[in-house]
Amino acid sequence: MTQMKTAATFKSVNPARPTEVVGHVEDLSIEMLEKIVNRAQRAHSGWAMLPAPERGMYLHRAADELQLQLEDIAITMTKEMGKTLAEAKGETARGVAILRYFAGEGMREIGQVIPSADSDALMYTTRCPLGVVGAITPWNFPVAIPIWKIAPALAYGNTVILKPAEEASVTARKVIACFHSAQFPEGVVNIATGQGTAIGKALVEHPYVSAITFTGSNAVGKQIGRTALERGAKYQLEMGGKNPVIVTKDADLDVAVEATISGGLKSTGQKCTATSRVIVEEDVYDAFKEKLLRAVEAITIGDGLEASTWMGPLATKAQFEKVLEAIDKGKKEGATLLAGGNRVSSLDGYFIEPTVFENVDHSKSLAQEEIFGPVLALFRISSIQEAIALANNSEYGLSASIFTTNIQEMLTFTTEMQAGLIRVNAESAGVELQAPFGGMKSSSSHSREQGRAAIEFFTSVKTVFVKG
Numbered sequence: 048m049t050q051m052k053t054a055a056t057f058k059s060v061n062p063a064r065p066t067e068v069v070g071h072v073e074d075l076s077i078e079m080l081e082k083i084v085n086r087a088q089r090a091h092s093g094w095a096m097l098p099a100p101e102r103g104m105y106l107h108r109a110a111d112e113l114q115l116q117l118e119d120i121a122i123t124m125t126k127e128m129g130k131t132l133a134e135a136k137g138e139t140a141r142g143v144a145i146l147r148y149f150a151g152e153g154m155r156e157i158g159q160v161i162p163s164a165d166s167d168a169l170m171y172t173t174r175c176p177l178g179v180v181g182a183i184t185p186w187n188f189p190v191a192i193p194i195w196k197i198a199p200a201l202a203y204g205n206t207v208i209l210k211p212a213e214e215a216s217v218t219a220r221k222v223i224a225c226f227h228s229a230q231f232p233e234g235v236v237n238i239a240t241g242q243g244t245a246i247g248k249a250l251v252e253h254p255y256v257s258a259i260t261f262t263g264s265n266a267v268g269k270q271i272g273r274t275a276l277e278r279g280a281k282y283q284l285e286m287g288g289k290n291p292v293i294v295t296k297d298a299d300l301d302v303a304v305e306a307t308i309s310g311g312l313k314s315t316g317q318k319c320t321a322t323s324r325v326i327v328e329e330d331v332y333d334a335f336k337e338k339l340l341r342a343v344e345a346i347t348i349g350d351g352l353e354a355s356t357w358m359g360p361l362a363t364k365a366q367f368e369k370v371l372e373a374i375d376k377g378k379k380e381g382a383t384l385l386a387g388g389n390r391v392s393s394l395d396g397y398f399i400e401p402t403v404f405e406n407v408d409h410s411k412s413l414a415q416e417e418i419f420g421p422v423l424a425l426f427r428i429s430s431i432q433e434a435i436a437l438a439n440n441s442e443y444g445l446s447a448s449i450f451t452t453n454i455q456e457m458l459t460f461t462t463e464m465q466a467g468l469i470r471v472n473a474e475s476a477g478v479e480l481q482a483p484f485g486g487m488k489s490s491s492s493h494s495r496e497q498g499r500a501a502i503e504f505f506t507s508v509k510t511v512f513v514k515g
């Protein structure tokens with residue numbers, strides 16, 4: 048896609064080495080966005096009329112292109128937002144797999160025949176695409192999240208305009224180039240880079256944009272939901288989390304510690320599904336805490352491109368400052384700092400030590416507010432009932448784990464925990480692409496992404512009644 052040459056540009060920098068410019072990205076004007084939306088609108092009818100299996104073949108070719116570019120895109124991702132190269136490669140491979148999954152959707156049923164009370168009639172359901180879909184995405188999964196929105200949107204006959212986070216736009220541009228290399232028809236797959244408060248906002252407001260799918264902060268998500276509702280556009284919001292893990296006296300503590308470290312600190316804690324609250328039964332609290340702190344001590348921090356690095360920098364200067372403020376607030380609220388709590392002064396980039404608190408007041412910010420950084424809060428409890436009550440004491444309900452070998456505890460947890468993702472003896476992060484993904488309470492607008500669930504958002508159902 049050739050974007051207008053006169054666009055201003057903004058630069059994207061490497062959070063591990065902030066003086067290093069990763070790339071320059073078009074900061075589009077509203078007029079330029081207007082041209083992109085008009086092009087997506089014009090392309091829609093032709094794309095929607097293609098047989099679904101043929102649309103699937105385009106997605107397979109996009110998967111082939113992404114596979115070919117995997118190494119380069121993963122390196123760009125690490126440079127642009129800091130996650131380790133191993134995680135970036137894994138995420139890009141996940142993008143390939145998501146494309147192939149939704150390529151297959153072109154060959155699967157989309158409706159049902161429903162018995163009518165009228166013996167002369169045929170009643171059935173079918174589905175139709177929405178039209179032009181706007182996808183607005185954050186910087187923490189610069190490949191997986193855009194693709195798990197774009198792939199189903201395309202598979203079900205929509206055209207797409209991606210507005211990626213500014214801090215992940217160089218990576219996003221390379222992902223979209225894979226669709227163009229796959230020879231998608233002009234206007235079917237588009238990218239609009241620029242400021243969310245300008246280009247993102249204009250996309251949400253545009254009358255030609257039939258639906259908005261968003262992942263990011265609650266503050267922005269609520270704005271988008273209000274705007275979309277006001278003009279009758281469909282919207283899908285996946286937002287924050289404050290995900291708990293419960294460790295009972297019946298847990299395998301080594302498994303629980305490894306999963307808490309991985310779920311809470313991989314990607315430097317910048318996942319909506321990351322663990323942030325660790326609720327431990329008093330009988331095993333001290334033993335768990337000792338093991339956890341030893342594991343935290345062993346974490347290596349550095350540039351994500353270095354093989355020796357386990358945890359990279361925060362993705363942006365803003366996020367770095369936000370996390371330091373949250374840590375400072377936690378100290379002032381009287382929580383006890385057990386590990387970390389500081390920037391890594393020996394490194395130039397946006398690095399913060401993995402941080403663990405205990406004696407956290409559950410009504411205070413460390414327990415209630417999404418920090419989106421490498422910060423864990425420990426809580427000591429005396430029963431499974433108390434643990435689940437504490438875990439549910441949150442405005443969020445995205446992901447929750449329990450570590451136990453007690454079947455009754457597992458059943459009680461899976462029944463009573465108010466979260467969209469319930470995991471037993473597994474970390475709170477790491478969702479599989481074929482399963483529904485999404486949250487409850489303030490974590491979501493309550494649709495689901497990924498797997499077959501995605502068809503619900505990216506299509507409209509028609510109930511057809513045919514009288515003989």
Ligand SMILES: NC(=O)C1=CN([C@@H]2O[C@H](COP(=O)(O)OP(=O)(O)OC[C@H]3O[C@@H](n4cnc5c(N)ncnc54)[C@H](OP(=O)(O)O)[C@@H]3O)[C@@H](O)[C@H]2O)C=CC1
Pocket residue numbers: 183184185186187210211212213214241242243244245246247248251262263264265267268270271285286287288318319366369417418419
């Ligand atoms: N639930 C989740 O998966 C995620 C949650 N978060 C939360 O959000 C916080 C900030 O991260 P960030 O990625 O900046 O999330 P934001 O919600 O700030 O941004 C997400 C996307 O929305 C765009 N945007 C910003 N303002 C508007 C607007 N008014 N209208 C339309 N689009 C807009 C952004 O563009 P631009 O980049 O130009 O601002 C970006 O593409 C994190 O600290 C974390 O708390 C972040 C990432 C993922």
Ligand SMILES: CCCCCC(=O)O
Pocket residue numbers: 188192262318319320321475476477478
């Ligand atoms: C928006 C965050 C997505 C998290 C996907 C994962 O936990 O792997």
